[in-house]
Amino acid sequence: MTRFTVSVKIVPRHGLLDPQGKAVTDALHTLGFASVRDVHVGRLLVIELEAADTAAAQAKVREMCERLLANPVTEDFVIAEIAKA
């Protein structure tokens, strides 16, 4: 078994109102960052786990997301990075 660090990004499901993202977008505009088109605010989870290989680590984390970490009704998740610890 190898130790992996897996980063998961969880963001509001595409198309749903994202008030935090909108607030940040507005604030950036106020500060003069006129080129900002959109901002999404989500969560980043960094999971340390043991797995046989990268594929197994990815599969395990995907299952975690589906069962607990993300709500399929309201959130999308992306496994952003898998690294050997």
Add this chain to the structure above:
Amino acid sequence: MKVGVVTFPGSNCDEDALLAIREHVHLEAVPLWHKDHDLQGVDVVILPGGFSYGDYLRAGAIARFAPIMQEIAAHAKRGGPVIGICNGFQIACEAGLLPGGLLRNDHLQFRSMPVTLRVESTATVFTREASAGALLTMPIAHGDGRYSADAATLDRLEGEGQVVFRYVDATGHPTSAANPNGSLRNIAGVSNASGTVVGLMPHPERALDPLLGSTDGLVLFRSLLALTKA
């Protein structure tokens, strides 16, 4: 009839719910512990408000895995009545007992205030004593109460009469000013297809005593009494 109120770690309206049932509905009420698998023979389950497990991951996300939730899911599947109030509504959605989900209020703030609800469906075990279109006043107190589901689901809920309560203004209109959290279509509460599981963000258990300003929550619990008669 016996009513069970679940205590999750972080529940904070469990005591209010127990007292509501005992003092204002005059039914037997028992606490149910999240770590147990024993429903103690209750006929009705209340998932109370609070911040189960701190709601640090996502409101209700962790509570749905509590041991007692397996029994509650089975109870609901058998047609047993379940009502989720506030955090209990969030848990019921996370557990798949109810459609949709509750997101952060659109204005990003916690909101504590009285709201007016319109009864949209009397075809549930918790609203059968109410009149369709009746206006009820009761408090809300939540940060994650924006009801969301995809358009198809919302259409289905509307079509099947599963929208139970809507936020409305004093004249009964579901205006955006009357919507305290940005819920889609001003939805404050929904039910499952059979009307046995109901969830709502407002707190009927806080609207039972004239001393506290409203008794409009009584109708939800009185509707239960009809079960005994039936």
Add this chain to the structure above:
Amino acid sequence: MTAQRTPPSASHGVRPRPGDPTITPALVAEHGLTMDEYGRLERMLERTPTFTELGIISALWSEHCSYKHSRPVLKTLPTQAPWVLQGPGENAGVISIGDGLAIAFKIESHNHPSAVEPYQGAATGVGGILRDVFTMGARPIAMLNSLRFGSLETPRVRYLVAGVVKGIGDYGNCVGIPTVAGDVMFDPAYEGNPLVNAMCVGLLREEELIRAKAEGVGNSIIAVGARTGRDGIHGASFASEDLSEENEAKRPRVQVGDPFTEKLLLEASLELIRSGHIVAIQDMGAAGLTSSSAEMAERGDVGVTIDTTKVPVRETGMTPYEILLSESQERMLVVATRGHEAEVQAILAKWDLVAEVIGEVIAEPVYRVTEGDRIVAEFPGTRLVTDCPQYHPEARESEEAIARRTRDVAAIAPKGEEADPAWTLERLLQSPTIASKHWIHRQYDSTVRTGTVSGPGAGDAAVIRIRGTTKAIAVKTDCNGRYVYLDPRVGGRIAVAEAARNVACTGATPRAITNCLNFGNPKKPEVFFQFREAVYGMGDACRALETPVTGGNVSLYNENPQGAVYPTPTIGMVGVLDDAAHATRMTFTTPGDAIVLLGENTDELGGSEYLSWVHGVVAGAPPHCDLDRERALIGTILEAIRAGQVRSAHDCSEGGLAVAIAESCMGDRARPTGARLDLTAWGALPLRALLFGEAQGRIVVSTAHAEAVLAIAQRHGVPARVIGQVTAADQGLTIAAAQGRCTSTIDRLATAYHEAIPRAMARAAAETVTETAGGTR
């Protein structure tokens, strides 16, 4: 698990710990001790202290823990009454309310942490005061907050307001304690050093009262709750320093709150207290394990020994110094009856919390800390608490305060716009100090626990019913720091009198107070003068109104580069209603009702919100405070309410009579009324003093039975007069006086009053890019 039964004997001696810094004058200074104080420590120990000992003393002899500048003055306050079950010196004060029930309550400051990190600073302030109350065996039933900020016109203040309010809300809402009342004021004097005072009120059965007193040689000392990390080390001495720009760099000292763990700790602690397995319990608050263990030993007059290697920690490599001084939140120290440790642990385990035996109560009169076998700190007897230095600083009133007080404010010419008094009234209603605080209150759960009869903004004080009885309590915080600045003795009296009046306006008999004394650096003679005189003034009022002091907190060094904040002795008042159904609100209800003014109008403009907000002037003598008249006024309003003759009652405070009337008309925006007033009886007074002066001892009452109210007032020797009539809202507000007329629509007044703060804070939303910590709540 076994308790440590054979503590190392004193003969082993205290040895410096390898790797600890050597004691130098610079290190002593860094610990906030003077060389005199250090000499005192050396004499007590009869040797050079270890680094650990220096840290312990630095915390215990900080102002926050030791009251070294304030104690002699505080001792002049009255603390006794037949209903006082516990006065100052415990985690919280306790009063009996009859039926075998008691109320535990206390107020505490978290000013400096909130200035640096408003969200966490305010949140942990709420957490700390909750623990102070539930460690008395009381279930918290209400929270209040007294907040002071600089001008809401500055982005920094808006950031602080948003963060503090969210911090208070997120913590209290999660634990499930209703936040029901408080007071919020804005003044440039608080720029850079906001005041965040949190008050908690709890209910207990008298027989369940438990004190934080270590007892019983051989009993185990148990650390309970969250694990210990490096948070907030030296927070207690941090709270005793002036705020400066350097403090921005001290951010890591600020602790992070976990309200979820607090909720579990609350339930576990109450279960523990009822189980009979413990003899004492105390919050590990400021100065953490050090202060909690030393204070429990001192109260019990016993020795204690603690092994820091037994303390559950969150980080590796923590030294005894760090473990002793950590201010990690949501931790308690418990003394368990010997042999009952496993039962204690079982109760904690039920709530998913840890409990570890870390020490023992011993007969030997010594406070000893070991790291395994090594003794790292040892103090004789309880002298580390009792031998604390005490100071009697010089007191001298500042020339500036005298000059301001004696200024002739009547000579200040009215502005042109003031020709229409309605302009002035609307302007005052927009002052954030006067304006509706609904923007704040709606972020607090005020209805959880189903006891809130009258919540925030509804009455002059909040009313909470007591289940199982017909009773209710009324609670309120108050203090006008501007009055105290201009005349500390009078200001101190008014703070207590106003709190009592507010509580009485709901129908409750004022019973007792807790106080939070927010002042500047006591080593400055003008600050110590303010402190001493304000406390004397509070004492005058507490004696006259029979509301003894049951405890509180002193927060000194509230300064910024511009100087000290207004001296702000915040009063937290608790009153009792025998019948909750008497609970009275501030707003008019019924057109046709008579409006009665209890008390007398005067020609006093000094220290008013009118002068400050409209003219930018802080000057004049604050209004006179006649305590005998206040007492008679309270007697009048209570009798009238209990006789069922009062429909609404609202005291006159900031903004004076006109603001009180306007608030009574449209304070409840959903149910407004109008009013028609005739003030021609006071033709001798300048119009602005009559409308906006802040004469004390006045209450606006609406009633269907004016004659009955007047008769009651006459019996109590209180001046009273019918001054008008409640009308329908569309009739507007009309005030006729001999000197002029004030008319406005209710809608205009309501807009001014209800939208001032939301409009200001809408700008904050655009300014705040990052969300404060705390996840999705």
